Amino acid sequence: MKVELQNLTKIFPSRNKKAGGEVVAVNDFTFTIPDGKLIGLLGPSGCGKSTTLYMISGLQKPSGGKIFFGDDDVTELAAEDRGVGLVFQNYALYPHMTVKQNILFPLQNLKGADKLPKDVMLERAYEAAKLVQIDELMDRKPSELSGGQQQRVAIARALVKMPKVLLLDEPLSNLDARLRLQTREEIRRIQKETGITTIFVTHDQEEAMSISDLIVVMKLGVVQQIGKPQDVYDNPTNLFVAKFLGTPPVNVFEGSVKGGKLYIGDAAVLETPGVDDQDVFVGIRPEGFILDNNGPLTCKLNSVEVMGRDVSVVSTHSASLNPVVRSIIDADNQVAAGATVSYSLKPHKVFLFGKADESRIYFGVKSDG
Amino acid sequence: MVESKHSWKAWIYLAPAIVLLLIFTVWPIINTLRMAFLEGYSTMGAVGGATYEFGIGNFKQVLEYKDFLTCLGNTMLLCVLTVPISTILALLIAVCLNAIKPLQRLLQTIFFLPYVTNSIAIGMVFAAMFNMVGSAFGGENELIITAGIINNVLGFFGMDPVNWINAGSSYGANMVVMVVYIVWNALPFKILILLGGLQSINKQYYDAAKVDGTSRRRVFTRITVPLLSPMLAYVVITDFIGGFKEYSSIVGIFGEDMGPTGDPRRLNTMVGFIYDALANHQGRASAAALILFGIIFVVTLINLYVSKKKTHY
Ligand SMILES: Nc1ncnc2c1ncn2[C@@H]1O[C@H](COP(=O)(O)OP(=O)(O)OP(=O)(O)O)[C@@H](O)[C@H]1O
Numbered sequence: 206m207k208v209e210l211q212n213l214t215k216i217f218p219s220r221n222k223k224a225g226g227e228v229v230a231v232n233d234f235t236f237t238i239p240d241g242k243l244i245g246l247l248g249p250s251g252c253g254k255s256t257t258l259y260m261i262s263g264l265q266k267p268s269g270g271k272i273f274f275g276d277d278d279v280t281e282l283a284a285e286d287r288g289v290g291l292v293f294q295n296y297a298l299y300p301h302m303t304v305k306q307n308i309l310f311p312l313q314n315l316k317g318a319d320k321l322p323k324d325v326m327l328e329r330a331y332e333a334a335k336l337v338q339i340d341e342l343m344d345r346k347p348s349e350l351s352g353g354q355q356q357r358v359a360i361a362r363a364l365v366k367m368p369k370v371l372l373l374d375e376p377l378s379n380l381d382a383r384l385r386l387q388t389r390e391e392i393r394r395i396q397k398e399t400g401i402t403t404i405f406v407t408h409d410q411e412e413a414m415s416i417s418d419l420i421v422v423m424k425l426g427v428v429q430q431i432g433k434p435q436d437v438y439d440n441p442t443n444l445f446v447a448k449f450l451g452t453p454p455v456n457v458f459e460g461s462v463k464g465g466k467l468y469i470g471d472a473a474v475l476e477t478p479g480v481d482d483q484d485v486f487v488g489i490r491p492e493g494f495i496l497d498n499n500g501p502l503t504c505k506l507n508s509v510e511v512m513g514r515d516v517s518v519v520s521t522h523s524a525s526l527n528p529v530v531r532s533i534i535d536a537d538n539q540v541a542a543g544a545t546v547s548y549s550l551k552p553h554k555v556f557l558f559g560k561a562d563e564s565r566i567y568f569g570v571k572s573d574g
Numbered sequence: 575m576v577e578s579k580h581s582w583k584a585w586i587y588l589a590p591a592i593v594l595l596l597i598f599t600v601w602p603i604i605n606t607l608r609m610a611f612l613e614g615y616s617t618m619g620a621v622g623g624a625t626y627e628f629g630i631g632n633f634k635q636v637l638e639y640k641d642f643l644t645c646l647g648n649t650m651l652l653c654v655l656t657v658p659i660s661t662i663l664a665l666l667i668a669v670c671l672n673a674i675k676p677l678q679r680l681l682q683t684i685f686f687l688p689y690v691t692n693s694i695a696i697g698m699v700f701a702a703m704f705n706m707v708g709s710a711f712g713g714e715n716e717l718i719i720t721a722g723i724i725n726n727v728l729g730f731f732g733m734d735p736v737n738w739i740n741a742g743s744s745y746g747a748n749m750v751v752m753v754v755y756i757v758w759n760a761l762p763f764k765i766l767i768l769l770g771g772l773q774s775i776n777k778q779y780y781d782a783a784k785v786d787g788t789s790r791r792r793v794f795t796r797i798t799v800p801l802l803s804p805m806l807a808y809v810v811i812t813d814f815i816g817g818f819k820e821y822s823s824i825v826g827i828f829g830e831d832m833g834p835t836g837d838p839r840r841l842n843t844m845v846g847f848i849y850d851a852l853a854n855h856q857g858r859a860s861a862a863a864l865i866l867f868g869i870i871f872v873v874t875l876i877n878l879y880v881s882k883k884k885t886h887y
């Protein structure tokens with residue numbers, strides 16, 4: 206089922222009148238989530254991701270805007286009646302129930318015509334448990350499970366009633382690195398198998414990029430950009446999005462455009478046709494550097510880190526806003542030992558942002574780029 | 575660690591407390607044991623130089639005493655009636671209080687007030703409320719004049735006044751008054767504990783239950799009560815222990831006669847029995863105290879066993 210958010214807004218009133226300052230947790234969020242897709246909701250801590258999720262689930266009432274499931278306006282519908290599955294940031298498994306009871310619980314709540322016979326409920330519970338591979342653990346209590354197992358129980362509990370929408374609030378945040386990788390693949394697999402429209406909240410860009418069909422980047426309650434992960438990575442609309450996506454992060458420089466050329470320091474590093482003369486922020490992806498002894502951008506060389514296939518060159522530059530300039534180049538290229546390293550740049554890996562609002566300034570990329 | 579070197583210091587710091595405990599707790603317990611097993615022991619006699627033989631005669635005497643069964647029966651009945659009633663009421667009130675946001679503090683304070691009020695004083699107020707003036711002195715055909723507020727309320731609804739506690743009142747009426755009083759007296763502490771328990775339950779369980787489409791009734795029975803079960807167990811166990819030591823509440827309403835005028839001792843309890851014996855028959859009082867201890871011990875063991883099965887921790 207598609208989920209449509211129209212101008213969704215949440216304002217938390219200020220706690221005491223004197224201090225003032227209400228919090229706009231989510232501001233004018235409009236987006237239609239296509240049926241059966243996995244959406245990654247991405248942003249730094251406190252940007253309103255959980256609040257968005259809670260509004261979709263019905264646990265929090267929007268201050269403004271509307272929510273549609275399919276063609277039904279559910280804005281005023283209580284959480285109990287929305288039929289969404291929600292996996293909480295810390296799972297919220299009922300501690301006094303076994304895994305089986307936890308998974309059965311949403312089914313036992315069904316009323317009237319939806320009521321299921323006992324054996325069907327059990328069957329469905331085991332089905333859900335099998336899907337997340339915890340059918341061996343059905344008689345344990347949550348406290349007797351590992352973090353990853355608890356998380357899977359939480360997913361099974363959310364899935365068992367076959368929700369129209371599945372919401373996951375940073376479900377991997379409590380897991381160690383390996384389990385995280387494994388579980389996020391599992392979530393992807395389960396989502397594909399069930400075809401349930403899923404919203405996955407995280408502040409880990411890599412996580413969101415790797416499993417989402419679409420990502421939504423938020424900052425301070427405002428949606429910055431929506432798109433396919435690769436598109437957003439290749440074409441960030443502003444400096445924030447550029448900085449937020451990618452590891453190692455984008456390199457940011459102070460620069461200026463004069464007469465159709467981009468200057469970093471005194472060096473003209475790139476042709477930027479069609480851009481008015483102005484000071485800019487320059488973002489260069491680590492893979493946007495080409496080792497070139499005659500290249501225009503010269504940095505002080507710090508170290509070279511070999512990472513198998515690639516080499517990461519760590520250097521510094523006076524105009525860099527990051528502590529170090531980090532480039533990733535093919536290991537075939539030998540980095541000459543010396544005090545400096547020079548680069549030419551791949552134009553499509555270079556982004557210009559206005560000084561005032563940090564929004565993207567596009568320039569015509571020459572065809573050789 | 576601080577152990578070895580300066581352990582004598584620790585002992586010195588603890589000494590005042592230990593001395594007080596030895597004098598006022600440990601020695602009386604030992605002494606109770608000793609007196610209970612000396613045949614027909616009395617302190618006056620002992621001071622006068624009499625010696626007593628070891629034996630279990632005191633226990634036999636207690637058990638043969640017909641008053642003892644009355645006391646035991648009263649005590650048990652009060653426990654069995656008041657513990658469940660007060661626990662359920664306290665649970666409902668605590669849940670309601672927890673759901674109210676405005677004035678919660680004020681209401682909490684109001685519900686806690688009885689706890690800081692002297693129980694004898696409360697008893698006297700209750701006695702006044704249930705009173706029925708005139709009945710004791712009224713002749714056969716004389717109209718009964720009621721004074722207590724309860725009978726006034728009953729009268730307002732067109733019901734006949736009930737002789738709750740005065741001369742000629744029935745055992746059932748007496749018990750009703752006692753149950754109401756004891757329940758009312760037990761509520762504040764229980765509400766306090768249960769409210770604390772409720773407030774410590776993670777809100778996310780309720781959010782999860784909402785998303786799971788749980789009805790209010792099921793939230794209460796399947797989430798709130800189980801998560802509160804450790805507090806409920808604590809409250810029930812301590813209340814049973816307190817209930818077996820019921821005494822001052824009856825004094826508060828019926829005075830030291832432990833019964834309505836004309837029928838003293840009818841509502842006597844185990845502790846009342848011990849006090850009665852204490853004046854002249856310390857051996858018998860000690861034996862009764864030990865029997866009471868035994869009963870409380872067994873009941874508490876049963877309680878613990880049941881609660882271990884039923885609570886989720
Ligand atoms: N109940 C509330 N009352 C007042 N302010 C709130 C409330 N809940 C959240 N906020 C505020 O709303 C903003 C968004 O919070 P939210 O929980 O949605 O962030 P988040 O993106 O989920 O962050 P995280 O990644 O840390 O979980 C924050 O500034 C937060 O302080």
Ligand SMILES: [Mg+2]
Nearest residue numbers: 254255294374
């Ligand atoms: Mg959050």
